[in-house]
Amino acid sequence: xxxxxxxxxxxxxxxxxxxxxxxxxxxxxxxxxxxxxxxxxxxxxxxxxxxxxxxxxxxxxxxxxxxxxxxxxxxxxxxxxxxxxxxxxxxxxxxxxxxxxxxxxxxxxxxxxxxxxxxxxxxxxxxxxxxxxxxxxxxxxxxxxxxxxxxxxxxxxxxxxxxxxxxxxxxxxxxxxxxxxxxxxxxxxxxxxxxxxxxxxxxxxxxxxxxxxxxxxxxxxxxxxxxxxxxxxxxxxxxxxxxxxxxxxxxxxxxxxxxxxxxxxxxxxxxxxxxxxxxxxxxxxxxxxxxxxxxxxxxxxxxxxxxxxxxxxxxxxxxxxxxxxxxxxxxxxxxx
Numbered sequence: 296x297x298x299x300x301x302x303x304x305x306x307x308x309x310x311x312x313x314x315x316x317x318x319x320x321x322x323x324x325x326x327x328x329x330x331x332x333x334x335x336x337x338x339x340x341x342x343x344x345x346x347x348x349x350x351x352x353x354x355x356x357x358x359x360x361x362x363x364x365x366x367x368x369x370x371x372x373x374x375x376x377x378x379x380x381x382x383x384x385x386x387x388x389x390x391x392x393x394x395x396x397x398x399x400x401x402x403x404x405x406x407x408x409x410x411x412x413x414x415x416x417x418x419x420x421x422x423x424x425x426x427x428x429x430x431x432x433x434x435x436x437x438x439x440x441x442x443x444x445x446x447x448x449x450x451x452x453x454x455x456x457x458x459x460x461x462x463x464x465x466x467x468x469x470x471x472x473x474x475x476x477x478x479x480x481x482x483x484x485x486x487x488x489x490x491x492x493x494x495x496x497x498x499x500x501x502x503x504x505x506x507x508x509x510x511x512x513x514x515x516x517x518x519x520x521x522x523x524x525x526x527x528x529x530x531x532x533x534x535x536x537x538x539x540x541x542x543x544x545x546x547x548x549x550x551x552x553x554x555x556x557x558x559x560x561x562x563x564x565x566x567x568x569x570x571x572x573x574x575x576x577x578x579x580x581x582x583x584x585x586x587x588x589x590x591x592x593x594x595x596x597x598x599x600x601x602x603x604x605x606x607x608x609x610x611x612x613x614x615x616x617x618x619x620x621x622x623x624x625x626x627x628x629x630x631x
Contacts, residue, residue: 319343325372330410334402342397343376346390350381358385359471362392365399365414400467404459407452415459429469432513433462439503444496444531446538457534464526468519495624496528496535544622546572547579549587549594556603556611560586563612569623583622586615 319340323331329339363370373391381387399411399418422430437458445457501524507513546564551557564572585600587593593600601618603611 319347322372322376326369329366329369329398333404333406333409333411334398338402339394339398342394346377346394347380350377350386350390355383355386356389356393357471359389359392359396362395363388365395365418369395400463404456404463407455409459412455412459415462419462426469428511428513432507432511433465435507436461436465436503440531443499443503444538445534446541449534453534457530460530461527464530465523468523468526491620491624492536492539493528493532495539496532497524500524500527500531539623542623543569543571544619545581545583546570546619547582547585548572548574549585549592550574551588551603553588553605556588556605559612560603560615563615567616567619570619584618 322343323336323340326336326339331339370391373394374387377387377390381390399414402411404412404415419433422433440461441454445454449457501520504520504524548557548560548564561572561574564570579594579596579598582596582598585593585596585598586603587600588603588605590600590602599618599622601615603615
C-alpha cells in the first residue's frame, strides 16, 4: 500500500535503516525481459525493496510454485539478486515466483497492447492441463457474465481487457489459498458501492456463485465470497452500468375514464429515462407492465399489472415508481 502515497524513494535513501542494499535501480536495467510500458518500474523497485526488508527481518513467504515458466529468462537474474540476502533455496524460488506474479497479475490491464497480455494468455491456456476444474469454471463464468452482465456491442479490445482483469483477480483468489495480493491501489470498495445498480450486480454475481457451488461442489471461493464479489464488481460495474442505461421498462397504459389520473401518469412516465410507454397497445409481447384503473379492462396476460386506486388517499405515483424501479433492476437479473 506504500505505492498509493510514495514511490519508495525515501526508503531507498534512508541511511537510518542501515540495510545492505544492492542497487535496485541498477537491477531494473537488467530486466530487459520485463516491458515497463504499462507498469512503472518504480512500482517493481518498491516491491523488490519491501521483499528485501521483509527477508532481512526474518519473514518468509509461503510456498509459491507454478510460475517458473513465466518470464523464464528472468530466473537467473532474480536468483542472483535474491541470493544476496536469502540463503534458503526454496525461499529464493518462492520470492522469484511471487515477484513475477505481482508483475503479471496485480497491476490493472488498461491497454489492449499491454505486453503482459501475451504472458497472461499463455498462462491461461496452460491451466487446462494443470487446473482442469478451475479452467472449466472460468469457461462457464465467461459465458455467464458475457450474456447477463456485459452490454452488447463491446469492442474486441474491451472484451479482452475485461477477460484479462477478471482472470487476474479470480486466479489471485484461487491460487495459494487466496492469500496473494489483488490489484494495487484497490481497497475492495468501489465508489459506486452504495448505488442500487452496484448492489444489484453484487446480487447477480452472488446468485451465480451459489448456483455454481451447488451444481459442481467447487467450493474454492466459498470462504472468501464477499471479497471475491467486491473484486469482480469493481471490474464489471462500469460495463454493467452501460447495460442498465440501455435497458428500458416498457409500459402499456390501458385507457382510463379518469382523465386527470391519465394525464398525471403520462407526465410522470415522460420524466423517467428508463421507461418507454404507449397507450392502446395491441401487441403485448414486449410489454413489461400494464397500468389501468380497473382490472376488468385488462387484456388477458400473465404480465404484471398496476391498478391505480381511485381514492383521495392513494399515493399511486410513488407506488408506481417503486414498481418500475424494482422491475428496472430485477429485469437485469440472470435466469438460472
